Amino acid sequence: MSEKILNKDQIGKFYNEFSDYNFYAPVNEKGNILFKKISNPDEIVLDFLNSKIPPKSVLFPNKEILFEYEYEGKDVIIKERDDLDEKYVLFGVRPCDAYSFQLMANFFSFHGNCEDEIYLKKKENTLIIGMGCNTPKQTCFCTSVGGNPFKKEDSDIFLVDLGEKYLVEAISDKGKELIQKMSWLADATNADKQKAKELAKKAEEMITTQIDAEKINNILDENFKHPIWKEVAESCVGCGTCAFLCPTCTCFDVIEEHDHYTNKGKRIRIWDTCQAPLYSMETSGHNPRPTKIERCRNRIMHKFSYYPKNYDLTGCVGCGRCVSYCPANNDLRSILKEIEQIES
Amino acid sequence: MGLEEDNKKIEESMRETARKLLEDKEVDAVIGYTEGTLPMSSMAMVITRAEDVDKLIWNNYCYINLATYLVPRIAQLVDPEKGDLKVGVISKGCVGRAIIHLKVEGQLNLDNVKIIGIPCNGIIDRKRIEKEIGQKEILEVSTSGNEIIVKGRDFEEKFAFDEYILNVCKQCKVKSPPNVDDACVGECQEIESVSDDYSDLAEFEALSAEEKWNHITELLEQCTKCHACREACPMCYCNLCFVDQNKPIWFGKTTDLSDIIVFHLIRSIHLVGRCVACGACTSVCPMGIDLNLLIRKVERIAKDRFDFTSGLSSKVMPPMMDFSMNDSQEFMLEED
Amino acid sequence: MTQTETKTESEEWTPKIIAFLCNWCSYAGADLAGVSRIQYPPNIRIVRVPCSGRVSPFFIIKSLMDGWDGVVISGCHPGDCHYISGNLVARRRFGIIRDVLEFFGIEPGRVNFMWASAAEGERFAVLIRKATKIIKELGPIKKF
Numbered sequence: 156m157s158e159k160i161l162n163k164d165q166i167g168k169f170y171n172e173f174s175d176y177n178f179y180a181p182v183n184e185k186g187n188i189l190f191k192k193i194s195n196p197d198e199i200v201l202d203f204l205n206s207k208i209p210p211k212s213v214l215f216p217n218k219e220i221l222f223e224y225e226y227e228g229k230d231v232i233i234k235e236r237d238d239l240d241e242k243y244v245l246f247g248v249r250p251c252d253a254y255s256f257q258l259m260a261n262f263f264s265f266h267g268n269c270e271d272e273i274y275l276k277k278k279e280n281t282l283i284i285g286m287g288c289n290t291p292k293q294t295c296f297c298t299s300v301g302g303n304p305f306k307k308e309d310s311d312i313f314l315v316d317l318g319e320k321y322l323v324e325a326i327s328d329k330g331k332e333l334i335q336k337m338s339w340l341a342d343a344t345n346a347d348k349q350k351a352k353e354l355a356k357k358a359e360e361m362i363t364t365q366i367d368a369e370k371i372n373n374i375l376d377e378n379f380k381h382p383i384w385k386e387v388a389e390s391c392v393g394c395g396t397c398a399f400l401c402p403t404c405t406c407f408d409v410i411e412e413h414d415h416y417t418n419k420g421k422r423i424r425i426w427d428t429c430q431a432p433l434y435s436m437e438t439s440g441h442n443p444r445p446t447k448i449e450r451c452r453n454r455i456m457h458k459f460s461y462y463p464k465n466y467d468l469t470g471c472v473g474c475g476r477c478v479s480y481c482p483a484n485n486d487l488r489s490i491l492k493e494i495e496q497i498e499s
Numbered sequence: 500m501g502l503e504e505d506n507k508k509i510e511e512s513m514r515e516t517a518r519k520l521l522e523d524k525e526v527d528a529v530i531g532y533t534e535g536t537l538p539m540s541s542m543a544m545v546i547t548r549a550e551d552v553d554k555l556i557w558n559n560y561c562y563i564n565l566a567t568y569l570v571p572r573i574a575q576l577v578d579p580e581k582g583d584l585k586v587g588v589i590s591k592g593c594v595g596r597a598i599i600h601l602k603v604e605g606q607l608n609l610d611n612v613k614i615i616g617i618p619c620n621g622i623i624d625r626k627r628i629e630k631e632i633g634q635k636e637i638l639e640v641s642t643s644g645n646e647i648i649v650k651g652r653d654f655e656e657k658f659a660f661d662e663y664i665l666n667v668c669k670q671c672k673v674k675s676p677p678n679v680d681d682a683c684v685g686e687c688q689e690i691e692s693v694s695d696d697y698s699d700l701a702e703f704e705a706l707s708a709e710e711k712w713n714h715i716t717e718l719l720e721q722c723t724k725c726h727a728c729r730e731a732c733p734m735c736y737c738n739l740c741f742v743d744q745n746k747p748i749w750f751g752k753t754t755d756l757s758d759i760i761v762f763h764l765i766r767s768i769h770l771v772g773r774c775v776a777c778g779a780c781t782s783v784c785p786m787g788i789d790l791n792l793l794i795r796k797v798e799r800i801a802k803d804r805f806d807f808t809s810g811l812s813s814k815v816m817p818p819m820m821d822f823s824m825n826d827s828q829e830f831m832l833e834e835d
Numbered sequence: 836m837t838q839t840e841t842k843t844e845s846e847e848w849t850p851k852i853i854a855f856l857c858n859w860c861s862y863a864g865a866d867l868a869g870v871s872r873i874q875y876p877p878n879i880r881i882v883r884v885p886c887s888g889r890v891s892p893f894f895i896i897k898s899l900m901d902g903w904d905g906v907v908i909s910g911c912h913p914g915d916c917h918y919i920s921g922n923l924v925a926r927r928r929f930g931i932i933r934d935v936l937e938f939f940g941i942e943p944g945r946v947n948f949m950w951a952s953a954a955e956g957e958r959f960a961v962l963i964r965k966a967t968k969i970i971k972e973l974g975p976i977k978k979f
Contacts, residue, residue, distance in 0.1 A: 186630035187721060187786055203634045207786070208723070217723060218753040290652070292636050294537070389575050390543040392567060394727035396785045410752060416901075425753050428725075433743050446574045482727045482783030483563060484540040704938075712940025712977075741893070749893050750900075757979045761896060764939050768892050771931045800934045805927075819931075822923035824913060830933050831926075832949040832962050 158348060159323040159340035161314070163201065170196035172337055173244050176282065179213050180246040181206050190245065201316075204292055205249050205474060209402035211259060213245060214277045217399075217426050221273065221409070226418040236273065243281040251297045251472040253285045253309035255402035261466045262405045282329060285310025286321075289354055294475030296364040296488060302472055304362065305355035315351040322351045366491045368459060368469040374497050375460040379452075381497060387490050388451040390483045395428030397454065397477035397487075403470055404428070429453050455490065502559065502620065502642045502660060509617050509686075510557040513589060516615050516685045520587045521549040526613050528576060530565050531555040531589035538640040538649075539625040543568060545575045555589065559623045559642060559664070562782035564775075565589065566597035566733035570606045583611050587684075591619035593777035595676020595683065596810025597733035600775060602679075603813055604820070606736060609682045616685040618675040621664035622778060623647060626787040628663055632656065666791035667778040670699065679813045693808050697799045703792060715760070721786045722759045724752065728780035728790065729766065734773045741765060767793050772801040772818040775810045850904035850970045854879040854963075855894060857887045859917040860952045861909035867956030875960035876967040879907060886910065888921030892932050895946055900979060905945045905970035907963065912950040922950070944969040945976065 161169055170178060180199040182191045188206040190213055193199060223234040260278055263271040288295075288304035297303060307313040311330035315322040322343055325331040334340065398404040408427035413420035427434055430451075435444040444450050462470025478487050513531075520526045533544040533554050541561045546554060565588050568576065576584050588594060595614050602609045628649060629637065639650040647658040661669075672695060678687035706714065726742075729735040742750055742762055750765070751758040774797045780790045801807045804827065805818035856862040862883050868875060884890060887910025895906050908929065910922040929948045937943045947966040951959040 185721060185787070186633065188634070200634075204636060218755065290636070293638065385575055389545055389573070390563075392563070392727070392730045392783070394730040394783070395725045396727050396783075399723050399725045400785060408752070410748075412751060412753075423753060426723075431726075431743075433739075448574055479537065480785040482731055482785070484535040484537060484542045486536040486542075489536055706940075708937075708940045708942045710940070711938065715939050749897060757900060760939065760979060761900065764935060765892060765896065767938075768932060768935050771935070796935070796938050800931050804930050804934070818927055822920060822927055824923065826923070826926055827930070828913075828926055830930060830943070830948060832947050832966060834958060834961050835965070 158343040159334060159337075160343050160347060161321040161323050161340060163319060163321070165339075166199060166201070167196040168339070169337070170199075172333070173282075176242045176244040178244050178246065179210070199246065201247070203247075204290065205252070205288075205476075207476075207480070208400060209255065209474070209476065210245050210248050210252050211255060211402050213243060214256070214281060215259065215274060215405065215407075219273070219424050221422045221424055223421045224419070239273065239276045239280075241280065243277065244284060245281060246284045247286045247314075248283050248310065249288050249474070250285055250304060250306040250309065251288075251295070251302050251474040252402050253283050254297075254302050254306065255472045255474075256281075256283065257309060258403045258462075258466075258468060258470060258472065259405055261468070265465075282312070282333070283310045285313045287313070287315040287351070287354065288358055289316055291358055291361050292475055292479070293363070294478040294488070295362055295473060296366060296475065297473035298359060298362050299364070299366040300368050300469045300471050300473045303355075304358040305351075315354060317347060317350055317354075320347075322347050364488050366488070367495060368463075368471075371459050371491060371494055372463050372469075374494055375456055378494075378497055379456075383493060383497065384448050384452045386493070387455070387485070388446070388448040391430075391447045391451050391485050392483045393430055393432075393447050393450070394482060395426075395430050396480055396482055398428035398430060399426055400476040400480055402472055402474055402476070403458070406434070408434075429457070451485075455487075455494075459491075501644045505620060506558050506642075510555075513557055513615060513617050513685065514552045514555055517546075517555060517587060517589070518549050518552045520613060520615070520684070521547075521552070525585070526587040527578070527584040529555070529587040529589070529615070530568055530576065531615075532557065532561040532563070532565075535560065538637050539623065539628065557589070557617060559621060559660075560625065560640075561591070562622045562625070562665075562779060563731065564597055564733045564777040564779040565594050566601060567731055567779070569598065569612065570601050570733070570736040571738075572607075583608070585611050585613070587613040587615050590614045590616050590676045590683075592671065592673040592675050592677075593619075593775045593810075594733075595687075596673060596775040597777065598682075598810075599677065599679045599813060600773060600810040600817070601733065601736075603810075603817060604773075609680055609813075612682060614676050614683040614685075614687070616676040616678075616683050616687040618686045619668075619671075620674070621660070621668040621671070622782065623660075624663055624665045625782065626784065626789070628658060630787055631658070665778040665781060666699075666789070667776045667781070667794055670695065670795065671776065673811070677811050679811075690811055692806075692811065695798070695802060697795065697802075700792075700795055700799060715792075716756060718792070719759050719763055719788060720756060722754065722763070722788060723786060724754050724759065724762065725785060727783045727785060731779040731783040732770075733775065733777070733779075734770060735766070763790075763793065767797050770797045772805065772807050773809050774798060774801075848975065849876075850878050850967065850975070851902075852879045852905040852907055852967060852970060853898045853903045854881045854907040854909065855884050855887070855890045856881055857889075857910040857917075857922070858883055858885050860911035860915060860950075861887075861959065863953035864909075864951040864955050864959040867953065868960045869956075871956045873956055873960040875963045878967050879963060886916065886918050886921035887925040888916075888918065890925060890928075892928070895932060896936075899941065899945065899976060902976060902978075904973075904976045905947065905966065907947045907949065907966050909949045909951050909959070909962075912952055915952060941979075942973050944973055 263274040325334040458470040672693040
């Protein structure tokens with residue numbers, strides 16, 4: 156199917172085509188770009204580097220009710236979620252974040268052995284409209300971990316910002332069907348396609364950080380007790396910012412909010428982080444990861460060693476959020492560089 | 500004289516002091532700041548050898564309060580056999596105050612800690628600059644004269660230094676650490692008490708209860724409960740924070756507005772008479788929430804009620820560790 | 836007749852107030868008020884605590900979050916504490932809790948502190964009347 160052209164002033168019309176979807180798009184809230192459900196296409200921010208909180212927050216929100224329950228005498232009545240059939244569309248997702256959904260889905264299905272119904276159903280009902288990354292940041296390294304600033308495969312529809320207009324390309328069957336219905340979209344000229352290619356090339360050249368994920372995976376295997384971990388954890392303050400802003404971090408805590416006055420309750424999952432001491436605390440009081448050294452190591456081990464072993468993919472998409480927003484400037488890029496230097 | 504020359508001078512004397520302490524074996528390790536990998540950042544670093552002192556730097560982006568690494572002590576500052584190492588801490592005013600206050604609370608032994616004092620001239624509010632720049636990438640930031648020059652791919656903007664330092668730094672009265680129990684080397688000062696007028700709070704305090712509530716909720720609503728503010732705070736050293744307690748569960752851990760408000764409310768109560776106004780919480784917040792208002796109020800309560808400023812003396816007991824028959828009780832309900 | 840009376844009463848909103856009373860003075864004071872048949876508003880629900888020093892900020896804030904319209908905390912007069920200084924420690928704490936709550940926009944009148952000894956049944960009733968009046972004027976607590 157040929158590429159189409161969407162003028163930036165037609166965004167409103169484009170938005171109207173998705174009337175039966177929950178439309179999530181980047182909005183600017185107090186200077187932070189976040190993915191929010193919008194009701195007015197004027198709210199969409201089109202000119203942004205990347206959102207602060209990754210779009211994982213739509214499918215895997217910081218707080219998600221798993222089910223609600225109510226006591227009736229001695230019986231418990233469980234009210235399951237009834238909103239799982241709702242359809243979502245994510246507009247303006249950067250290729251790194253679009254790729255992250257695949258990594259998250261791997262975790263939530265574990266090769267089909269242990270499926271998280273809520274996440275997978277939501278994912279199935281989600282249409283991802285990706286957007287090429289014209290100006291990757293200095294902190295980005297997606298090309299080293301199986302990504303690319305113009306990687307289209309993970310989106311259903313892929314947009315490339317050509318300045319005044321977008322080049323629209325339908326990737327999946329779902330996307331193709333939708334684009335076909337939008338007959339008002341103009342066809343793209345060869346010049347447009349050429350320009351998109353040039354932008355892609357330029358963007359890729361802008362990414363200067365290169366790491367060797369495979370080599371790191373091999374080195375990590377043998378260096379669980381290497382003194383480098385002490386160095387890595389030195390400046391860490393032990394907050395959870397890296398995990399909270401990471402598009403592939405999936406850990407959660409399940410809590411129960413029970414109201415003793417009405418005898419009703421909810422089971423809720425909230426984001427959790429392996430950087431918190433309580434995360435690995437056992438009931439006996441023993442903590443297998445007692446200090447920041449073990450906790451920092453776990454995060455890197457998980458992304459670059461355990462995840463590849465489980466799913467044959469690196470568990471990082473190279474978006475650079477943890478690099479940019481780490482309160483202590485504990486730079487993942489330089490940590491990985493240092494690990495690469497370890498002689499095996 | 501410009502900022503850069505000032506900082507260079509401070510940096511040199513700081514390195515000299517650190518080298519001397521390490522060479523004379525007065526301390527086993529020095530914790531300080533080193534060059535960050537991003538614009539407007541710095542990293543904490545532990546050095547143990549005198550030849551490494553040149554890695555230490557000082558500039559206006561050294562926003563982390565190093566006292567947070569002392570309590571609880573990070574493993575890098577503990578010897579497996581000898582126990583706690585003797586540590587020299589590169590201290591701007593608020594780091595020194597934090598160390599002294601932690602000593603008063605019995606959390607650290609001043610025999611093990613040497614305060615290497617440096618006069619701070621204000622920490623740049625990087626979150627505010629990031630917000631002003633918006634959706635453009637900052638590639639290089641430098642200071643020249645009284646200006647902060649921010650450069651990116653196709654822009655260059657200038658900010659006035661006096662305007663774009665942290666709000667708490669604008670009100671700061673303790674630029675270099677107070678000398679208590681002779682634990683301080685380098686630039687220190689004898690300081691008994693400070694006065695402050697809190698006129699910056701007047702506007703907020705004049706609001707009605709409803710307006711205050713709306714203002715605070717709007718300020719905090721983006722909080723993601725990552726607890727970066729708590730972890731970067733030198734005074735938040737509890738083994739188990741009240742939000743993490745689950746026997747019983749007092750307050751929710753979710754990002755509901757009520758849970759966010761209650762976290763910051765109780766944290767504020769816990770910081771009365773303890774907060775050293777370093778502004779680390781504001782500098783580290785990934786969502787760019789400015790906690791200046793809370794810091795200032797917490798300071799003001801301690802000052803107005805108990806005439807106490809934290810971290811200035813090891814003799815005066817902090818208000819929440821002490822009591823007196825003559826405390827004011829104007830808020831008590833009385834018969835008409 | 837009595838029934839209609841209660842009905843008209845329940846139509847009008849009255850606050851629900853939780854009261855933390857120290858075991859040695861105020862709880863006995865409330866008891867004395869009861870035994871002496873001194874009337875005070877029935878809006879308070881009493882929780883007996885060993886000492887006003889036992890009342891943590893958690894109690895107060897959790898109560899307000901759970902929808903209590905007001906909180907009353909009462910202990911022994913300064914100098915009379917069964918544990919010598921529990922109420923003095925509490926007094927410092929109450930001052931800052933009140934200031935911080937006010938700062939967050941929660942009306943300070945919702946949280947009332949008072950001293951009442953075991954012999955002051957009359958005073959206890961007067962102060963509870965006063966506290967109830969203050970909280971009633973503030974209206975129902977906002978959901979937070």
